Amino acid sequence: MSENLPNKAVFQSYIWTCAKYDFSPYEKRIIYRLIEFAQQWLEGIKIKDHMHKIEPSGCGVNITMPVASILRDEDDHNYAKAKAAFTSLSKKGAEYEDDKIWFYTAIIEHPKIEKGTGIATFHVYDPIWRAALDFTKGFKKYELITAMKFKSVYAMRFYELMSGQAKPLFVPLEGPDGLRERFCLQGKYERVNDFKRYVIDAAKKELDESSPYSFVAKEEKEGKKVIGWTLFPVFFEDREDPALQE
Structure with missing residues (x-):
């Protein structure tokens, strides 16, 4: 237990x-x-x-x-x-x-x-x-119980990213700061639609169900090439623990 x-x-x-x-x-x-x-x-x-x-x-x-x-x-x-x-x-x-x-x-x-x-x-x-x-680079604040209950590691990581996020956040797909490298998914979900389905959409589904913080993802392109997503924060106030917001 x-x-x-x-x-x-x-x-x-x-x-x-x-x-x-x-x-x-x-x-x-x-x-x-x-x-x-x-x-x-x-x-x-x-x-x-x-x-x-x-x-x-x-x-x-x-x-x-x-x-x-x-x-x-x-x-x-x-x-x-x-x-x-x-x-x-x-x-x-x-x-x-x-x-x-x-x-x-x-x-x-x-x-x-x-x-x-x-x-x-x-x-x-x-x-x-x-x-x-080390908090010299900044920090993210989140609720421990919420983070611990997710089934997917992608939900955990997007919860960390979106917790307390007030402004839209651009996340690139490729490159040293991209989601593929950050999540160590080189050689996996190589089609953009698959990456979105199994990583971003899967994480969003869990966050929508039980997290105070979620997002809406807007696909960003250079020409016809998808370069990443802008994540627009969604906040569910009734799911936040008021005792931890002081």
């Missing part, structure tokens, strides 16, 4: 919002929890229970949390989903680039699950931890 925790407003570094990676929804939920831990660390909030811990190491931090933290109102027989997510994420990295820097780093290592307690521990590499704490 998923962990029953109160909703929280999470402030995510724009480095993470724009980073290039290909994660499953379960891997993404590990990242959401990691960012939540980083925010508590930054705010100086002391975690008082034995199920949630942040312990600095020489090259990053060690995180302790319940396996249930990454589940979506579901059972995980013999921790199969959690083991697959931690194993896969430990083999992946994240890439970020702007006009001043480029970096690529592994994310976690040495994941372990104590089967009797359902407690997971893993090590987070220092560049990932620092990126979670």
